[in-house]
Amino acid sequence: MVYILGIESSCDDTSAAVFRDDIILSNVTANQEVHQNFGGVVPELASRAHQQNIIPVINTALQGANISKNEISAVAFTQGPGLLGSLLVGISFAKAFAIGLNIPLIEVDHLQAHILAHFIKEESGSSSPPRFPFLCLTVSGGHTQIVRVNHYFDMEIIGQTIDDAAGETFDKAAKIMGLPYPGGPLIDQYASEGNPAAFIFAKPNIPGLNFSFSGLKTSILYFLRDRLKEDPEFIRRNRNDLCASIQFSIIQILMQKLRQASDMTGIRQIAIAGGVSANSSLRENLLNARDLYEWEVHIPKLAYSTDNAAMIAITGYFKYLDKSFASQSSVPYARSSF
Numbered sequence: 001m002v003y004i005l006g007i008e009s010s011c012d013d014t015s016a017a018v019f020r021d022d023i024i025l026s027n028v029t030a031n032q033e034v035h036q037n038f039g040g041v042v043p044e045l046a047s048r049a050h051q052q053n054i055i056p057v058i059n060t061a062l063q064g065a066n067i068s069k070n071e072i073s074a075v076a077f078t079q080g081p082g083l084l085g086s087l088l089v090g091i092s093f094a095k096a097f098a099i100g101l102n103i104p105l106i107e108v109d110h111l112q113a114h115i116l117a118h119f120i121k122e123e124s125g126s127s128s129p130p131r132f133p134f135l136c137l138t139v140s141g142g143h144t145q146i147v148r149v150n151h152y153f154d155m156e157i158i159g160q161t162i163d164d165a166a167g168e169t170f171d172k173a174a175k176i177m178g179l180p181y182p183g184g185p186l187i188d189q190y191a192s193e194g195n196p197a198a199f200i201f202a203k204p205n206i207p208g209l210n211f212s213f214s215g216l217k218t219s220i221l222y223f224l225r226d227r228l229k230e231d232p233e234f235i236r237r238n239r240n241d242l243c244a245s246i247q248f249s250i251i252q253i254l255m256q257k258l259r260q261a262s263d264m265t266g267i268r269q270i271a272i273a274g275g276v277s278a279n280s281s282l283r284e285n286l287l288n289a290r291d292l293y294e295w296e297v298h299i300p301k302l303a304y305s306t307d308n309a310a311m312i313a314i315t316g317y318f319k320y321l322d323k324s325f326a327s328q329s330s331v332p333y334a335r336s337s338f
């Protein structure tokens with residue numbers, strides 16, 4: 001039996017998880033509320049909060065798994081992509097932990113981990129992970145990609161955004177409406193009470209499997225600017241309809257490209273991953289597509305959609321089996337490498 005400690009600190013969540021083989025024993029996350037009033041993550045504040053949170057979060061994860069640190073077989077950490085100051089906190093802790101206990105150190109790519117979260121097993125309950133090859137729509141605050149997953153570490157990006165990410169579009173639209181950061185979950189919540197056909201925004205016209213969201217963002221900005229001139233209360237009066245219409249536009253763009261990718265590759269095993277995969281409309285659309293296009297769909301549990309260390313630990317476990325270990329000179333990276 002192998003026990004893996006996973007550590008995630010790429011953005012604004014400090015998270016630690018303990019696995020026994022591919023089975024989750026604990027997964028603890030400390031969210032940072034300091035960023036709410038800034039309309040986005042403030043890197044300097046994020047690193048400081050990670051520094052404060054990391055020891056208590058790891059202790060809680062070890063306690064939750066009911067094991068002592070001496071039983072851990074290897075420590076896996078997020079190497080990137082992410083904020084360098086935030087990544088450095090996790091990587092430095094992991095290095096010290098590995099030296100102190102004389103155990104291997106494992107580097108994990110955050111985006112691969114979002115995808116491999118589909119392989120997390122729970123002690124109770126059955127799991128039916130995707131079979132290779134499958135397509136994964138990875139949608140987060142920083143990334144929007146369609147990935148062809150041939151095997152655990154054989155992944156190919158076949159489409160990606162040429163400007164903003166889907167999560168960033170949710171967050172920026174929310175900011176324009178005066179909602180706090182992160183706006184994605186709030187838009188999702190208000191949208192459930194609104195009419196998705198109330199307002200129509202610009203649709204991108206990008207060939208192939210790439211995405212673009214900057215036109216939509218500008219279209220929302222100009223639309224609201226014009227309406228606010230006539231009625232300063234426009235946003236407050238139409239909040240739910242605005243959220244539903246914005247969400248509808250974003251999800252339409254995602255679903256259209258995903259369908260195109262499935263048609264082009266002939267792959268019908270479809271997964272979603274990343275923070276935006278928590279969106280209720282995306283989940284619903286995927287379930288509809290299962291019946292419409294005969295897809296086999298894989299939707300992660302909410303706890304494994306947004307940033308978490310469980311996905312780092314499961315990826316670490318597969319790397320442990322491959323004996324893919326890192327050295328003490330490992331350094332973080334800000335941008336995607338695979």
Ligand code: KG4
Nearest residue numbers: 140141142167182184188275276279306307
């Ligand atoms: O994967 P994640 O937790 O962090 C990154 O790696 O970026 O994704 C965060 C993003 C944010 O943009 C947040 O607004 C978005 O995921 N998000 C959502 C929902 N929950 C989180 N967007 C839409 N609907 C949601 N329910």
Ligand code: ZN
Nearest residue numbers: 140274275307
């Ligand atoms: Zn993420």
